[in-house]
Amino acid sequence: MQPRHYFYIATSAWFMGFGMQSVVFAWLVTIVLREPADLVGWAQTAMLLPGMVFILIAGAVADRVGPDRQAFAAQMFAALTPWILIGAAYLGVLSFPIMIVYAILMGVAQAFVTPARDGLLNHVAGSKVQRTVLVSSLFQFGMQIIGYSLASYADDWGAAPILAIQSAAMVFGALAFGMIRRSGVVVRSTEEHPSVLQGVLEGARTVAASPIMRVVVIQNVAMALFFMGCFIVCFPLVVREVFDGSSGDLSVLNAFNSLGLVLTILLMQRIGYVKRPGLALLLYQGLGAAVLLSSGLVDHFGLFVFAIFCWGLCGGVAMPMSRTLMQELAPVAQRSRVMSFYALSFMGAGPLGTLLCGYLSKLFGPQMAIVICGSAMLIVVLVITVTTSIGKAEFSQAQEQTV
Secondary structure, three states, X not given: OOHHHHHHHHHHHHHHHHHHHHHHHHHHHHHHOOOOHHHHHHHHHHHHHHHHHHHHHHHHHHHHHOHHHHHHHHHHHHHHOHHHHHHHHHHOOOOHHHHHHHHHHHHHXXXXXXXXXXXXXXXXXXXXXXXXXXXXXXXXXXXXXHHHHHHOOHHHHOHHHHHHHHHHHHHHHHHHHHHHHHHOOOOOOOOOOOOHHHHHHHHHHHHHHOHXXXXXXXXXXXXXXXXXXXXXXXXXXXXXXXXXXXXXXXXXXXXXXXXXXXXXXXXXXXXXXOOOHHHHHHHHHHHHHHHHHHHOOOOOHHHHHHHHHHHHHHHHHHHHHHHHHHHHHOXXXXXXXXXXXXXXXXXXXXXXXXXXHHXXXXXXXXXXXXXXXXXXXXXXXXHHHHHOOHHHOOOOHHHHOOO
């Protein structure tokens, strides 16, 4: 089996577990513990805050120790964290502070897994970066659907069995990272590495020097503020407060969002190489913002699910294209560091997005919060389109072999 196949397995296992976690965590906080909107925002912020603190360091460390080693160790750590909630549920002491502890530890694990996994992609992709991004994204969202489906049984099974399956999936993925490590596909440089701080600064200079990467980072920040905040704060609140839903309804909503992503990625694979990923990114981010805005105006759960499915269709183009741009432009020796800035722009701004959406939901209601966020993202996309040249950037498959 080739290293990229182990990479797909590791990615699939992580995101299957991540899909289960996203439903169960939101279900425990919003429906089981019945926390108010602002505390729901704080709980999701605790999950994302470690990314803001550690992800740049994690990217520099991955370039030093090897992204395969770091991904293996961090994912094994992530496999242990669900047992905190399993133990609390078994003992009947589940509480908001315990949820916060779990969120912080899982956030730390994610901060170290993400740049290592993104840095590893180039090593296993060879000359097919965009194709590998698309295939890994396909596995990512496809396995999330399976994770969401399993998590939908939380009302019947309870949290503990779901969390145990999540832990097992994480272990399986970590073992796949271990097989990549044994394959020797990651060739470590014999040159002396800079200090971690110097490595972070070097990565920052590389990203800042590239007009395209700068714009990708900016739009990623906006996406974290307005899209991620809606997804992990507003959507569960809408399910609870507007439609009086359950874990099954939340799973259905998330699954249809991922289904939209999967269908678009499958279509993109049939189309072939996208020569102007920047233009595709802007078009579908703008369309996605308009669809998200409209989802906040519906009063029927079926229509809400359909709107989020369409939002997923748009994301199936925008998300792989933003990642492709960064992967193709990242220097070989700085891949993990550059991708850590990509991840920081999303995960680092995520805590601000969850807090923003938590308080907007408290002040105006979760549906109006979605309308506000969709409108704000649409404005950002229009400004980027008018003031930058990212839409004109072109790549070819031949360039992938030399970048």
